[in-house]
Amino acid sequence: MTKHKCFLGLAILATLVATPAQAEEVSRKAADLMAQNSNSTDSVDQNSNNTQPPNTPLSPSLPSEPLYGGSDTASKLPASNYWYVSGSVGSASPGNDVQGSSIFNNKLNFALDSTSSWNIAGGYQRGNYRSELEISYSSFDVNNASIDTQSFPFSGNVSTTSILGNTYWDIPTGSKFRPYLGVGIGAGILSGKIKYQGQEADLGTGSSFAYQGKVGLEYELARKGNAFVEFKYLGIGKYQNDAGRDVTPPNSYGVNVGYRLGF
Incomplete structure (x- = not known):
């Protein structure tokens, strides 16, 4: 916010002490600097909000337990077949x-x-x-x-x-x-x-x-x-x-x- 006020003050001062052409040039440069600063601030805000790591699943997968399928597998039930x-x-x-x-x-x-x-x-x-x-x-x-x-x-x-x-x-x-x-x-x-x-x-x-x-x-x-x-x-x-x-x-x-x- 302070930077924006400084750029605005310079623009006004330039219109008072410079020729019309010079004043126009100073105003254009101040506008460009303000636009670059705004884009940089928006980029920082977006990065700070995107805290979700890439390729992270919505819910972690649970380890599968061996199920008894009537064969020689680890189970509390008797073997079969x-x-x-x-x-x-x-x-x-x-x-x-x-x-x-x-x-x-x-x-x-x-x-x-x-x-x-x-x-x-x-x-x-x-x-x-x-x-x-x-x-x-x-x-x-x-x-x-x-x-x-x-x-x-x-x-x-x-x-x-x-x-x-x-x-x-x-x-x-x-x-x-x-x-x-x-x-x-x-x-x-x-x-x-x-x-x-x-x-x-x-x-x-x-x-x-x-x-x-x-x-x-x-x-x-x-x-x-x-x-x-x-x-x-x-x-x-x-x-x-x-x-x-x-x-x-x-x-x-x-x-x-x-x-x-x-x-």
């Missing part, structure tokens, strides 16, 4: 006695004790569903027998081997603990030997339709590695032995603990 193998051991209790008939059409009935069992399987985990092929084995001891209505202290064993295709539903819980339900169908292979006072009789070997149901609980200890405990019911239909006699095999209830390893 992989092949696996599993093994388990446990116990099996007979749900019924073995029944059959002799060559004289006598009714035979063999009472069984509980026994140990083992299972191996291989399959594929897809999302919350699994499909597998399982082989299980149990061998029950005979503790008593009856022929018609008369009881005898028979001994021996009856073994069952089942080959089943199973399907499971792992119930999602939002954590690595998951209950599950399973069903399976396939074939049961049975054989047995009965002993009495040094004599041994062979029940023969046969196969029949088999089915099972399971309920269990699993926990992912390591990525694609699950420990589990399960309860199951295994049913096996009647079969004919080598002598052509119908034999009713033992259905069984069992509990197993095991581990499933994915790769």
Whole structure:
């Protein structure tokens, strides 16, 4: 503002002491200096107002978190979509006695004790569903027998081997603990030997339709590695032995603990 007054005073003074032409020249120079000073001041004001750095986004981008997509990624949820193998051991209790008939059409009935069992399987985990092929084995001891209505202290064993295709539903819980339900169908292979006072009789070997149901609980200890405990019911239909006699095999209830390893 002070500079503007000085330039204006000089212009007026020039008009008083100079010739008209000189006064006009002085006035023009003063006007030019005032215009340059005004442009310089406006440029400084614009620069002081433009404090936003170039290429600065309106809002900073947030780092993306890895999301669970049903694959082998870091997550609080179990892994999915992989092949696996599993093994388990446990116990099996007979749900019924073995029944059959002799060559004289006598009714035979063999009472069984509980026994140990083992299972191996291989399959594929897809999302919350699994499909597998399982082989299980149990061998029950005979503790008593009856022929018609008369009881005898028979001994021996009856073994069952089942080959089943199973399907499971792992119930999602939002954590690595998951209950599950399973069903399976396939074939049961049975054989047995009965002993009495040094004599041994062979029940023969046969196969029949088999089915099972399971309920269990699993926990992912390591990525694609699950420990589990399960309860199951295994049913096996009647079969004919080598002598052509119908034999009713033992259905069984069992509990197993095991581990499933994915790769």
